[in-house]
Amino acid sequence: MKIPYGDHARNSFDGQLPARSREVIYCKKCVVSNQRPRIVFDEKGVCSACNYAEYKNSIDWDKRGKEFEILCDKYRRNDGRWDVVVPCSGGKDSGALAHRLKYVHGMHPLCITWSPMMYANIGMQNLQNMISSGLDNLLTSPNRVLQRKLSKLGIVLVGNHHDPFGRGIMCRAFHVAIKEDIKLIMFGENAELEYGGDTKNKDIPYNPYKDWDKYYFKNTSFEKLLKFGFENGYLTKEDTKEPSLKWYTLPPIEEIKEVGVVPRWYSWYFNWIPQENYYYASENYGFQAMPRRTEATYSKYASIDDLTDPWHYYMMLIKFGIGRATSDASHEIRDGHLTREEGVTLVRRFDCEFPTKTFKVFLEYLDVTEEEFWDIINGYRSISPHLWEQVNGEWKLKHQVS
Incomplete structure (x- = not known):
């Protein structure tokens, strides 16, 4: 029996998708958008994660x-x-x-x-x-x-x-x-x-x-x-x-x-700072970062356990218009390790990068053909018209942070 993957994707069980705003807004302090599930923006255009980062400064x-x-x-x-x-x-x-x-x-x-x-x-x-x-x-x-x-x-x-x-x-x-x-x-x-x-x-x-x-x-x-x-x-x-x-x-x-x-x-x-965790793990038990950056981001030390990790972030890009570089940069902006301007540059450079290095092994792991894979991806794009559009037969992301 041939499974209609695209039809199933278009009828996704993800209960977060219907709640997405059809107007895409980016945080004034970091680079995340209002498409992230359950995130809230205040009247100044600042996201709940940035407001929580500010709130942490008042914690004893x-x-x-x-x-x-x-x-x-x-x-x-x-x-x-x-x-x-x-x-x-x-x-x-x-x-x-x-x-x-x-x-x-x-x-x-x-x-x-x-x-x-x-x-x-x-x-x-x-x-x-x-x-x-x-x-x-x-x-x-x-x-x-x-x-x-x-x-x-x-x-x-x-x-x-x-x-x-x-x-x-x-x-x-x-x-x-x-x-x-x-x-x-x-x-x-x-x-x-x-x-x-x-x-x-x-x-x-x-x-x-x-x-x-x-x-x-x-x-x-x-x-x-x-x-x-x-x-x-x-x-x-x-x-x-x-x-x-x-x-x-x-x-x-x-x-x-x-x-x-x-x-x-x-x-x-305790105040949670991922970069400090990296330094601690490196010094105390020899944690090793990648020799070069991970595809779709600039980071070398986050989510590197699994060869299929890049596809978790790629699907986040497909469903919510925010990718791996957005995730990394937003937290580092809140921690004071990047400016927003630097974060914007990194996101625009890396967020939409396709993870080619593991594409074939990922298809083999899922036991799907390349055609079936794109049927799934385009199924999700088709139910996200506020994020994706077809231009000359190619899917394009409508919005990027600036």
Whole structure:
């Protein structure tokens, strides 16, 4: 059965798409646009991420740091057991977090790694370097045949092949915490605050579970994706019975609460600066950046674990008109590492760059032809007429930051 990928993409399950404004506006302080899901612009044309960055200047970080030590004292164990779960790729952010928890805060972390779709050599090396610094790590490698099918389902139905990976890395931590009787899960940064989104939870160190579908799962349940996948030829009946599927969803919330597992954001207690995480990881466990910049951006050290990472950002460009350089530059402007003028130059130079280096392996991974790939991409472009237009038979992005 030939699957009509383009038709399925045009009927995307991504619940964030209908909420996009049809008028594209760029932040006056950084380079992000109002197309980013849940981002809010104030009357001065400044985005919620920039306003949160300003808000952070008023936070008493010493007080927050003391609150963190109280938290650690509450959960720290000295009986030979782990006391905190850390979802961890070995990258600069999660690796630095895990290392700090052990060597700065005196905790006993168990790092949980969800295997990337296709490990980049440097990604695996960085993970091994992190482990070699004295950290315990549990690598979860779900059924790769099934994960490839789920990734195809992800790029078609929600415009993100990383969708199953994102679900797995968030949810697996809770399964492990319950099994190992570990009460604390420490995540790194709250992306809703740091990168732009809903700021209603800025004064608490976690996001309530009732918000997770909206923040992390695009308002689409995993069960809905599986049902569609089975009914439309992406998955077999046997696929829907695979044991590893449970890792892509949270345990029952009632069970999480009953056993006392609590998730927390490290970025709520300490000022989150990705560049400083890079320096810390480099100095403390030998984290290595790429020898040259990553395609579609100027950065060398962010999201380099997986060979398919560039396509997560490429789909962000297709769906929201903002790409990888926008993501990198916006945060560095807020951190004072770039001026807006520099950010604009970098975005206009790199944001729309096509990731040619991994194109063929990505097609092979998804098991689609080049024609089928463009059918998916153009399906998403066609439902975004405020972002994309055809000029002389070629698709062009209507807006870029200036």
